[in-house]
Amino acid sequence: MNILNAVDKENIAIVGAGICGLCTALALGSKGHRVTVYERDIPPPEGGAEEAFFNWKRRGAAQFRHPHAFLSVMCNLLEERYPDLVGEFWRAGARKMTFTDTLPPELAATYVPEPGDEKMWLLMCRRATMETVLRRYVENTHGITIANNTSVIGITTEERDEAQAITGLELRTSEGDIETIHPNLIVDASGRTTKFPEWFEKRGCTFGVEDDDAEIVYYTRHYRLHPGEDEPPRHGEARSAGDLGYIKYGIFPADNGHFAAILCIPNHEEELREAVKDADGFQQICLTIPGIEPWVNESKSTPTTHPFGFGDIHAVWRHYVKDGRPQALNYFAVGDAAIRTNPLYGRGCSTGIMHAHLLAELLDEISDPAERALRFNEKTEEILRPIFKASLSDDKRGILRAKSIFEGNQLDEASTLRGWLRAAFLDAVAAAAREHIHVVRGALRTFNLMEKPGDFLKDRRVQWIVLRYLLRGRGRNAESRLQPGPSRLEMLAVLKDTAGG
Numbered sequence: 001m002n003i004l005n006a007v008d009k010e011n012i013a014i015v016g017a018g019i020c021g022l023c024t025a026l027a028l029g030s031k032g033h034r035v036t037v038y039e040r041d042i043p044p045p046e047g048g049a050e051e052a053f054f055n056w057k058r059r060g061a062a063q064f065r066h067p068h069a070f071l072s073v074m075c076n077l078l079e080e081r082y083p084d085l086v087g088e089f090w091r092a093g094a095r096k097m098t099f100t101d102t103l104p105p106e107l108a109a110t111y112v113p114e115p116g117d118e119k120m121w122l123l124m125c126r127r128a129t130m131e132t133v134l135r136r137y138v139e140n141t142h143g144i145t146i147a148n149n150t151s152v153i154g155i156t157t158e159e160r161d162e163a164q165a166i167t168g169l170e171l172r173t174s175e176g177d178i179e180t181i182h183p184n185l186i187v188d189a190s191g192r193t194t195k196f197p198e199w200f201e202k203r204g205c206t207f208g209v210e211d212d213d214a215e216i217v218y219y220t221r222h223y224r225l226h227p228g229e230d231e232p233p234r235h236g237e238a239r240s241a242g243d244l245g246y247i248k249y250g251i252f253p254a255d256n257g258h259f260a261a262i263l264c265i266p267n268h269e270e271e272l273r274e275a276v277k278d279a280d281g282f283q284q285i286c287l288t289i290p291g292i293e294p295w296v297n298e299s300k301s302t303p304t305t306h307p308f309g310f311g312d313i314h315a316v317w318r319h320y321v322k323d324g325r326p327q328a329l330n331y332f333a334v335g336d337a338a339i340r341t342n343p344l345y346g347r348g349c350s351t352g353i354m355h356a357h358l359l360a361e362l363l364d365e366i367s368d369p370a371e372r373a374l375r376f377n378e379k380t381e382e383i384l385r386p387i388f389k390a391s392l393s394d395d396k397r398g399i400l401r402a403k404s405i406f407e408g409n410q411l412d413e414a415s416t417l418r419g420w421l422r423a424a425f426l427d428a429v430a431a432a433a434r435e436h437i438h439v440v441r442g443a444l445r446t447f448n449l450m451e452k453p454g455d456f457l458k459d460r461r462v463q464w465i466v467l468r469y470l471l472r473g474r475g476r477n478a479e480s481r482l483q484p485g486p487s488r489l490e491m492l493a494v495l496k497d498t499a500g501g
């Protein structure tokens with residue numbers, strides 16, 4: 001291994017100024033590399049969060065106006081490395097949701113803090129606020145340059161050691177000129193629609209890909225609380241985020257009195273999917289769900305957008321090493337360009353920032369291009385693969401449960417005894433994770449990516465509690481997983497009445 005010294009710092013091009021591209025720029029810039037970010041969209045408009053949310057033409061990131069949760073792993077990383085950046089978020093109106101804020105009143109009443117609880121917090125703001133603040137901070141730090149309105153339209157490569165070494169990027173600049181640049185190293189942070197795999201494939205270099213459809217659509221509508229109104233409790237008659245079996249829902253509190261409601265619907269629920277597209281249909285569904293109604297009723301808030309959706313939600317993992325050999329050299333993909341998980345788990349930005357920092361660490365430790373590629377692959381597998389696998393297995397279970405409810409069953413039936421036992425175990429964990437502080441704490445550590453998914457289940461005390469839940473029966477546990485609300489048929493009847501009347 002070669003340790004690089006100051007003269008060996010790289011000239012790095014990052015493609016994409018989304019959240020992962022910007023975090024990669026910070027991670028690499030803070031290590032002294034010369035970083036330029038190429039972004040095809042225009043920069044945010046002058047002004048603050050409101051201008052960015054309502055006026056920024058952000059075509060390159062289709063999820064830009066969907067609400068985003070920023071998990072503890074990301075918040076802690078930002079706070080530890082860039083504390084002044086976190087200060088900027090508070091100044092822009094972002095809020096902190098602490099561990100105690102997430103507890104239902106009955107647990108909060110007897111809560112005794114434990115070391116580490118203070119690390120479990122979420123940063124709550126609209127993605128427009130996050131991106132604008134992050135981008136302005138990046139632009140003013142470590143000499144990082146952002147070339148806006150500049151599209152990467154191709155690559156140049158040469159064959160080296162049976163791999164394609166990337167040697168340049170073809171750009172269409174903001175003036176419309178076509179030019180080729182030759183950085184030492186290229187980071188692909190161009191998101192879910194990355195063209196790099198296609199460009200490499202044309203040169204005979206194919207990346208392996210795992211691709212699984214989550215079989216859901218995700219609908220969002222934004223609201224703003226009326227002046228002087230406080231947010232309703234998150235744990236009233238029902239929780240402000242939960243599952244009715246045939247629909248998952250959630251409220252995302254954000255900055256400056258804004259919040260968003262999301263509804264997540266299985267692909268096969270055609271009537272619901274149709275209803276949710278329409279402002280009245282969306283509102284009617286929200287008013288019918290006890291966990292959301294207190295937020296969206298007209299005495300509390302006003303919608304600020306129409307409902308809008310995001311479909312074609314897949315879990316994707318790209319492989320850049322085949323049979324122990326790197327396929328591409330001097331090319332590293334981070335964030336959605338490399339790995340995607342279902343947005344329901346709110347993990348994409350957090351895994352992206354972990355990925356970015358992992359890359360920055362190893363570029364400093366290793367200089368050989370092939371060794372860098374192999375080690376990046378190894379570390380990505382070690383740190384991000386367990387998160388990807390856990391998300392994928394939750395997707396598969398979600399699909400089974402939704403189909404089962406569609407067919408009129410209360411529980412997802414398993415075809416084998418092993419499958420049934422696993423489903424019963426998971427229902428017991430889910431029920432205990434609502435009622436027992438020790439299990440709640442563990443489950444939240446997993447949710448916030450503060451540990452490898454499910455690590456808390458190795459704890460003896462957690463195991464005993466879960467066993468007690470297991471013994472009380474699957475039906476009861478499954479019931480506590482679901483939030484109070486209309487059954488599927490009742491919801492469809494309400495929608496029919498509204499449409500008819």
Ligand SMILES: Cc1cc2nc3c(=O)[nH]c(=O)nc-3n(C[C@H](O)[C@H](O)[C@H](O)COP(=O)(O)OP(=O)(O)OC[C@H]3O[C@@H](n4cnc5c(N)ncnc54)[C@H](O)[C@@H]3O)c2cc1C
Pocket residue numbers: 015016017018019020021022038039040041059060061062063066067068069070071150151152153189190191192193194195218310334335336337343344345346347348349350352
């Ligand atoms: C509906 C929805 C909700 C989500 N909710 C959450 C959440 O709650 N929490 C969370 O952590 N994650 C969430 N995610 C995932 C999260 O949005 C992504 O994981 C994250 O944005 C990935 O960041 P990125 O920088 O890799 O890509 P992106 O944010 O997509 O950015 C890619 C950038 O590259 C630019 N670009 C693309 N091609 C080129 C090119 N050829 N030349 C120049 N520029 C280019 C684009 O303009 C864009 O700015 C959600 C996703 C969706 C779809």
